[in-house]
Amino acid sequence: MVDSLAANAQNAPFPKGKLVVLKYDMEFRITYANEACAEFLGTTREALIGTSMKDIAHPDVPQELLADVRGTTAAGRPWLGLSKLKHRSGGVAWSSALTIPIRKDGRNIGFMSLRSPVSAERVRTEEALYDAMRRKKSRYRSLDMPVRKAVSSASLLGLLGLFGGAMSAAVAYAGFATGLSSTAGQVMTLAGVTGLIAVPTLLGALWRRCVTEPASTLQAFERIAEGDLTSMLPVGRSDEMGRLMESLMYMQGRLKVMLDEIRLAATLTDAENAALLDQVASLQRAAQAQRDHILSVSAATEQNSAAVSEVASGARSSAEAAGNALSLVARGRDHLNQTVSAAERTVLAVEGANQTMKVLGESIQSIGTISAEIREISDQTNLLALNAAIEAARAGEVGRGFAVVADEVRKLAERTAHCTGNIAAMVGDIRRVADNVAGNMQQAVAQVGTASNSAGDSLTVIEHIEQGSGQVAKLAGHIADASTEHSTASEQIARDMEKISGLVEHSVASIEAVDRATDAVKAHIGNMRQLVGFFRVVA
Template sequence: MLRSLSIGNRIIAMIFIMVLFIGGTCAAFLYCLETVREFSVNETDTVMFEGQKDKLKVATDSMAATLGSVLNNIPDPAERNGELQRMIADFRYEKDGSGYYFVTEGTVMIAHIKTSLLGKDLDGLKDKNGVHMIRELAKAAEGGGGFVRYIWPKPEAGDQPKLSYSTMIPGTGYAIGTGVYIDNIQKSESRISAAIGTIVRDNTVRILAVLAVLLAGVLVLSLFIGRSITRPLQGATQAAHAIADGDYAVQLDSSGRDEASQLLGALDSMAATLRDNMEVIAARTREAGEKAEAAEEAMTEAERARAEADVARKQGIRQAAERIHAVVERVYDASSQIASQADIIDRGTAIQRARVQSTATAMEEMNATVLEVAENASAASVTGAEARKLAVLGSESVSRSVEAMNTTYGAAEDLKRGMNRLGDQAEGIGKVMEVITDIADQTNLLALNAAIEAARAGEAGRGFAVVADEVRKLAEKTMQATHEVGESISSIQAVAQQNIGSMEKALSDLGEAVDLSHKSGDVLLDIVKGAEDSAGQIQGIATAAEEQSSTSEEINRAIEEINAISAETTQSVAESSEALAELAVQMKNLQEVLDGLLQDAES
């Protein structure tokens, strides 16, 4: 079917297919970008949610350990409840201050920022979805710690989904819990999604602009290359038809180094050779015609002489015979010259046929070479397409790796900020413990002063001395417990600083990995572009080679026609040679007759 189309139409069809291919590639690329964006948002949501869970667990476990150390030195339940309420009443976290702690004993609220809930059994409290949050949190704490999701009112925002974590305070029957509102996570997710969407949209516009410029350049270059292929082939085809019609005066422009220029040069040389050979043949033919006319005149003269000899045989037999003998010699000479010219014409025709045959052989070899080039170009086009597919797959894998690394990088930064906040909270607890230590020191001093005053009072101050001694012991226990809590807080701060350092190093390594992945993606995009350009050029070469092969076949047919004409010329020359040979035989017979006449005349 393609052989029925011209090369120009084939090139236009090839350009149209290339445009469709690039358009399909762009559509697939945009679809992949949108898929990657959705995947990134989903992964960000998952990572942020898991990060919030880790933050809640670490903060709650740390607070539980601190409260456990404090409560171990307070045996009275009422004092414990009061100390718990005092320690968590003003403690807040999250930017909007919506994060706080609460303490329960079973399902009874012991400490909470809402004092109206203190001392109440909240076992029957449930949200609008029917979740008994206090009951579920108590079960999670008794099971070693766990999470519960439920709906809870948020100041200035109404009912919002909330994620809470609860665990037991070591050494007590109390459970401490805290939670964060999920809408805070969703707001962060929305900001990240909007940022990713902006990046994807900007990069998409840039890529489409670059592709449009490249496509315009490729179209102009393809049209220019197609014109450089079709114009020489059209000239070669017209020249071949002109030569086949007998016009050997064609002039072809063979400047250039491509196959089409070589073909035009070969046609030009062939036309010049045929023109020279035909001029030689025409000259030899005219000369042979002149010789034939001379021979015909000689034959006429011989016939006339023979008639005169018959009329006046007795009067001038010898004279007529001599004249006929002279004519025969002239005929012999003319026949020899004609035979020589015919031989020259035959040799020229043979040379012409040999050159035409050589040209036909060269055209067949060039046609075979062109077909081989077309096959190799088609194979190279297939290989280039496979390389482009592999490069596109590699580019997509690198893009996914970059997005995953960016997501991990953001999660690591959030975790680092959480660790910093944990360190700050530990420092705040340390300051509280310093205040407690100062109070214990003052209490100890007051107990000592009271004991001294009781000793001065004698028997009347003995009971007061016992109370002062108990107060002093309690102050010493408080100082010891405060010292232990301070050591625990120092350990937490040291571990937090170590985790922050490790997180900063991980962030640095992730940043380098993201940069390297970006560079790999750019290199693979360049490979994709180079593979697409090479595939298009190779396909163009293959198509041009097929059309050039078709043109070569037409030229071969024209050469075969010229060869047939040369064969006919050779046959005509051979027939002329046979006629001359027959004329020579007749001249010999005439010579014998003349010899007989001379003998008769002498006798």
């Protein structure tokens, strides 16, 4: 079944230009996985958290390999080798894994695995090793074991060679001195030759240990100094230099992870900064539009205030005209009272009828004049009421009550015009009566009675006109007061609009300051990217 899985699984591509990072606790449960790791395994970071190393390992991986990873890292040493993980789609995720301990205060607190791409040739070699291990024809060994074994074997062989050479020389010298048999001399000579043959091997091991390895170590240091953190450090030695290389490898791994996280944070911050710039631009456009609307409303409010002031002035003029009309009506009432008194006196003294009729004629003339003036005032009041209704319609909801008042004023003006028409007709009748009195004094008493009755009716009409004129004056006063209050409110609105406009200007300035600050953040992000770009963390 394992062979079937290995044959059918497809290799998942390694994220290009990215570093795959996994962190484990002491039980090798995942505590951290970066976005590149989630992409590599076809899953999410949240789904990986809490998963054990065995759960994400491919079933084809020998348990001996997993045990070696645990044992090597638990001993505080780095583990380097190929890793075969399960992809969510059922495929295989191959990578080169460097697993190092995470240390704090001199003890392990977890493990960190850094993964990089691996060639197809190395994958085939590893698959062959897995197959041999399944068939019990091979066993897994840590990568640093052959190095230590080779050095130890070479050292031992060299020491044996030196010892054999020394023994051979000593025995040969003793043989010559004591006269040993030729056979014994040959044996000792052969041992000496064998020892001498081992000397180059020892010299090669010493050359590699004293010259080649320090040179490669120096090259690795130089690459790290240049910001290249992708170079593989020579590890595997168990002496102080080996521990130094392992510690440097820990630092190299931590730096790679830290720089990758800084790069990711810079990318995310740059994206958030771009979104913030878009929002700031939108706020700037909205604030500008709001400022334009406020200016338009302020201008319209000022125009409305001027119009309301004109209406208030017109209403005051109407109130004054209504007051004048009321005075004229009062005077007309007085004249009619005088006419009634004259008519009564005419009944008592016919002799004074002619003079009385003259007075009556003059009074009638005055009544006609007054009626004409009242009619003119009524027409003006009607015109003012019409203008007031128009202005109320312009004022909208605020002028609705004012429109009702203006309509009532118009109706009163129409009634006044009607009454003055009646008065004019009555004046004509009185004139005709006066002319008839001049021709026939015999009918003076009857005519005077008729005139008295007509005067009484006129007095009643004038009283009605007086009442209507008083109401018109009162309504005009109310209109004037309301217009004044409206004008005051409009002026207050205009002042408030100016304050709001100032606040909007302040908001625009604040938004521009945020925009400048965002540009500064963007520049800082660019500088941080430039600094991080000095280091190379992915091959």
